[in-house]
Amino acid sequence: MPLGERHAGDKSESRYCGVEADFDDDMPNLLSFNVHGGFDFVVATLMDPSYRPSLLDNETSRSRALPFAGSDLVLSPSQWSSHVVGKISSWIDLDSEDETLRKDSEIVLKQEIAWASHLSLQACLLPTPKGASCANYAKCLNQILQNLGNMQLWLRIPLEKPEGVTDANNPDFMEERINDSWELWNSFRLLCEHHTQLSVALEILSSLPSASSVGRWFGEPVRAAIVNTSAFLTNAKGYPCLSKRHQMLVTAFFNHSVQIVVSGQPVHSIPLGVSGSDSDNNVGGGWRHPLKSYLDYLAYLYQKMGPLPEQERFELGYRDYLQSPLQPLMDNLEAQTYETFEKDTVKYSQYQRAVAKALVDRVPDENASTVTTVLMVVGAGRGPLVRASLQAAEETERKLKVYAVEKNPNAVVTLHSLVKLEGWEDVVTIVSSDMRDWDAPEKADILVSELLGSFGDNELSPECLDGAQRFLKEDGISIPSSYTSFIQPITACKLYNDIKSHKDLVHFETAYVVKLHRVARLAHPQPVFTFNHPKPSSESSNERYTKLLFDIPSDTGSALINGFGGYFDATLYKDVHLGIEPATATPNMFSWFPIFFPLRTPIYVQPGTPLEVHFWRCCGSTKVWYEWCITSPSPSPMHNTSGRSYWVGL
Missing domain, CATH: 3.20.20.150 (Divalent-metal-dependent TIM barrel enzymes)
Structure with missing residues (x-):
């Protein structure tokens, strides 16, 4: 038995x-x-x-x-x-x-x-x-x-x-x-x-x-x-x-x-x-x-x-299954994708907490009944952030005026239906437009978005929010206010073999979203890139480069590295954060799986030998991409040069 x-x-x-x-x-x-x-x-x-x-x-x-x-x-x-x-x-x-x-x-x-x-x-x-x-x-x-x-x-x-x-x-x-x-x-x-x-x-x-x-x-x-x-x-x-x-x-x-x-x-x-x-x-x-x-x-x-646990039962079918990351600007999300994300009550609870704290900081109690806060949800989808923001206003007894900006015309249909169903016509204005192209009739006190990807910036949150920043007041609040990506070296033989089965270069130079399960995490994650909003200077670039040195514990013995697990941690507002970096991951949140950056040839590392890793975030006129390599203990090929295999379209 x-x-x-x-x-x-x-x-x-x-x-x-x-x-x-x-x-x-x-x-x-x-x-x-x-x-x-x-x-x-x-x-x-x-x-x-x-x-x-x-x-x-x-x-x-x-x-x-x-x-x-x-x-x-x-x-x-x-x-x-x-x-x-x-x-x-x-x-x-x-x-x-x-x-x-x-x-x-x-x-x-x-x-x-x-x-x-x-x-x-x-x-x-x-x-x-x-x-x-x-x-x-x-x-x-x-x-x-x-x-x-x-x-x-x-x-x-x-x-x-x-x-x-x-x-x-x-x-x-x-x-x-x-x-x-x-x-x-x-x-x-x-x-x-x-x-x-x-x-x-x-x-x-x-x-x-x-x-x-x-x-x-x-x-x-x-x-x-x-x-x-x-x-x-x-x-x-x-x-x-x-x-x-x-x-x-x-x-x-x-x-x-x-x-x-x-x-x-x-x-x-x-x-x-x-x-x-x-x-x-x-x-x-x-x-x-x-x-x-x-x-x-x-x-x-x-x-x-x-x-x-319920979350693990939900994730069972996704364990070690390679998925291509979303192309949020090039493609419009489907209803099924929206529905999956909208079920993540933990995420929207954190957003509601952040908006509530921002409203209280923005409007003192004595002005709560007279001052109306202008809040813009950029990338509103089918409305979960609109709902979370209005619930935060009700919770804090603040007055709110909401602009819901969404480029997907199919999601806009659902937004209109939601606003009518909930009786929000006097509070919510729906804008069917790309946030980078819209001319706002007034400036916002609070800008709210959920443009984060598994690696933080990999779904072009920096570029989108740069375009939207022009209609945020000088002293306005962005939610999220910052986010940082992290990587760690891992052994992942199943993922390596799945990629190898395609017998081409492209798949080895693509970053995949994957629920990591049968992996060995060989060192603690380290921060890679950080973005802050509002952007301190309009002249600063969204390109990034970093060099990281990982020390694998000496009692591990030798190990074979197949690639890197990637995560993010975001500060929504002040002490309200969410993320999937293992040490600080938000419990019971399933909107994001880690990202996996593979290596074309696994790297053998002996105990006591540091692992030197280089990551670049590159920006062109039509796309953003990552390049990565290892230089120690032995050099690897440069991966994804000029975004030849994997990129995110602007």
Whole structure:
């Protein structure tokens, strides 16, 4: 049975728990034993481990059937596909100095994967590379991957990293790099060109490396976590349990749709007094699977997580899904897009707070009944900021006159309907015009806009508000008053592979809006560009350039950087802010996902080596674009030169 459900409709693959089994030539019995014991699938060796091609003479090898665990008919196709993960023989060593062993290994690897593919298995577990070099192993696997079909290959990698040596100048540093299991995985996947069907089965042992070192793996394609029984502790009642750090790791795997596989022999005895009558745990007169107590504990951890928050449920379908950013000036938004943004009550609540504070500062209490504040909503859309502003006026008992300026003629239709429906005709004037072209009949006390993008300025808020600033009074208030963009280096293998699949330059030089999920955040975000409104000087340029230096924590180990996560933080008015920068993000707000700036070639960074990054915001007569590059530890190509691949049209 599944580990459980966190909420109705939970479809995460991590609900299902597997068990690693030894070779058994009676596959139906092996599967029945483990499924009846509560596990969902078995990781099973497919071929008799005593088989060696070199021990057979040519005549025998031609006439004898290979010693697989039964024929394909012993299980139904759905059983093979749903309940069996093939385990490639662990003895193979494709980089052995022993030529006979190496050749035997090459033959058996091909035979076993061919058999697994014939059975339509969804995945096969590959043994850990035996030594520092894995070139021949990768070479053979590359040949197999060319014609593999849909099956996934999980490379078994132990989660370990020696502690203590972190200085690249230390003579022991190279030895540590070799022993760092992430280095082993990185070498292998680079030799296999980041193939999308090659992923990781991470083996969890009794000790864990540092939190920063473990964090690297959340940006890698980890499909399974193999938890050895030796990693479990014993609680006061004699049952298996995990340390706090192991619990946090397993829970994080659950959240990242990583399946758990229990491995090893039972090292805990069932405490006295446990009944053999529980039908959930027993089969046929009190029998209980020897690893059931480990499965029960993992189910407890899964169910303890509780239901996903509403915002995360809304965002599930967008996780790690690349979207092109909006072109707000070139394109008119559709009704569905407006509707999505309008559901973000947190955002408009923050705007209402900001407008209320501005109204109180603008008009003292003694003048509240006589002074009318002129407020202009530029980019009014279908009216949510108009509504928030009027609610702020009602809350503060201030008089308000509103101009709602909107360039999208389709949204203007809805605006007129809204004003009539709400009875705002005497308060709200609708202006169907681009804010940069409109000649206002009077100047505004307060200018309100929601032109921010995921990177703050990437939807041309600076250019739009520059055009609108001419009808703001000298002492007028702009909401927002400022905003700053941020970036941080991340490992994001899924995003990198999705972009690579297009096989062109354009996609690697495009910034995408994406709900970052399966990523490793390698350093704290740093500020990039800041814009203030009203603009201090009409002569100042909206072009920007900055150089940033990131220090990845030394206990992380080496890492591979696929690009940068981008965020923003905005000050609406005084102490009222909103944003998505992780450290200060506005809770429960979903109007913006982060932006992702990819790298054409991932950058390998060793511990203790700073990462030097350069970002430009460039402005032309018809477009605005970004350029970016890395200069240390090794230079990258300049990305998006002259906006050749990605720009925002003016």
